[in-house]
Amino acid sequence: MNYDVVIVGAGHAGAQAAISLRQQKFEGSIAIIGDEPEFPYERPPLSKEYFAGEKPFERIMIRPEIFWQERDVVMLLSTRIVSVNPQNRTVRTNSGSEIGYSNLIWAAGASPRKLSLPGFTLEGIHYLRNRSDVDPMIENMDAVQDIIVVGGGYIGLEAAAVLRKIGKKVTVLEALDRVLARVAGEPLSRFYESEHRSQGVKILLGQNILEAFGEDKHVTGVRLLDGHEEPAQMVIVGIGVEPAVQPLIDAGAEGSNGVYVDEYCRTSLVDTYAIGDCAAHSNAYAGNEEIRLESVQNANDQAKTAASAICGNPLPYDAVPWFWSNQYDLKLQTVGLFAKHDDFVIRGEMSARSFSVVYMREGRVTALDCVNSVRDCVQGKALIESRKIVSRDQLKSASALKDLLK
Incomplete structure (x- = not known):
């Protein structure tokens, strides 16, 4: 299997890269490789409308299946890339197959940061990133009354809002002294703390977890360092993500917290681009510091940048970051x-x-x-x-x- 463009990752960035290539009249062969069985779908609704049951999965798909067929975009799903050979211009899958490319776009996103504490392998402990994470939570929701959300970022607070809406008892555990501390100033943090508490959410700040405990291999609560115990039949962990870039780093790409890209989303490997959550770039709106942006806006804009460069019309990435969150x-x-x-x-x-x-x-x-x-x-x-x-x-x-x- 050989393609003119191989896109690793079937999320927002990967899907938009293929869309942009075709919009710019790219006539070469394109393959999207995704490690999930689903065609590309939107991620933000996973902690909002989809989680709440307000939108079925079909309504959060980025494009219907026929769209990709009509544009001759090959979908290689349930496939994970484990290594990259930039000399031979090939990627190797988890089944051992090799796929050749002329241009490689790495849009593999990120994976949830795991809590490596005692008890956090018990059943009933969940991370919220993919459809396969959310569906088991939805299926088990009727048997659950007390839910702990670990992490007071956007994902955690959005989940808390949905859970209160359906009548669950929710406790948010945040290690820092305010929610949203990494993404917003104190006034906004205090506003959202007040709003969630008025909705019945219990918010515990400055809390460090000692362990999770349970019965019959299922979680029944979380114990804090001070000895306090919170009951839970479900725990949702949202403490950030790790960029999925190890195969690129192993292949020699420069990077640490993400893979470094220039203003055209090019990595240090020849004809290899990185976009979305996994791409560390110098951002003018961050004082030209190297940052990663975990947002749909960044994924889409960097995808368009990489596609333009491949099509011979390089336009530097220079977009004002934006983000949204719906709670109550x-x-x-x-x-x-x-x-x-x-x-x-x-x-x-x-x-x-x-x-x-x-x-x-x-x-x-x-x-x-x-x-x-x-x-x-x-x-x-x-x-x-x-x-x-x-x-x-x-x-x-x-x-x-x-x-x-x-």
Whole structure:
């Protein structure tokens, strides 16, 4: 088997890479290799609408099966790549088969970071990344009343919101002193802590887990370092991910926490690209630091960048990061990167549950967290791109952020 482009990974990034190649009139052969049996599907609904039973699986597929057939994209599913040979331009599968390529796009994403603590191999302990993670939780939900969510990031809080909606008792265990600590400023953290507690979620901050315990090989609770025990018939762990790049690193690609790529998503290996969660890149909106972005926006935009380079029309990646999270009736839209801000302004009233946290660095807007405030998100993106210097008073008092661009 030989293809002009081999795409490793059938998630958002891999699917978009194939779509973009065909949109740009690429006529060569394309194969997508995915380690799941399903055709490409959306990941965010796994902790939202799909988990809640509001969307069937067919409605979260990125494209129907016939789409890939009509565009002559070969799908090699239930297949995992274990090694890359850049000299021979081949990848080896877990079954020992070799697949040749002219261009390789690595879009393998990431895998959930596991808790290597006593008891965390018991039945009833779950990680939330793929459909195969979520379906067993849905199937066993009727037999469960007490659920512990380990990790107060977006995934954990989204899961908690869904679980409260269906009437489960939920406890969130967070090791840091606030939820969302790695992705947002303190005002937003405290707002979401308050919202979840008002919905009946028990949030325990600054907590370290000693072990999980159980009966008959099934979890019945979690014991904390201070000796406190929380009951649970199900535990959902959401403590981050590890980029799936080891075969590329073993083949000589530069990288550590992800594989390094340039502005065209090229790795240090010839005719080899990396995109999405696994790609570490220099980002202008992070002060040109090497970062990985775990978002659909980044996956799609980097896929388009790699496809353009392969088609001979190289366009550097330069997209403002954005992200969203739905919890209860709160729609959070984040644009830009809040890290290294030196000031912030709150627009609107948090008590009204429609507001924006605007982050600044050296007088310029670098990011916004917009809760039920779509207009601020859209106009704030343009303000970030403009790099215009604005004052705190201007940000706070402007009736519309677009007025500050004049």
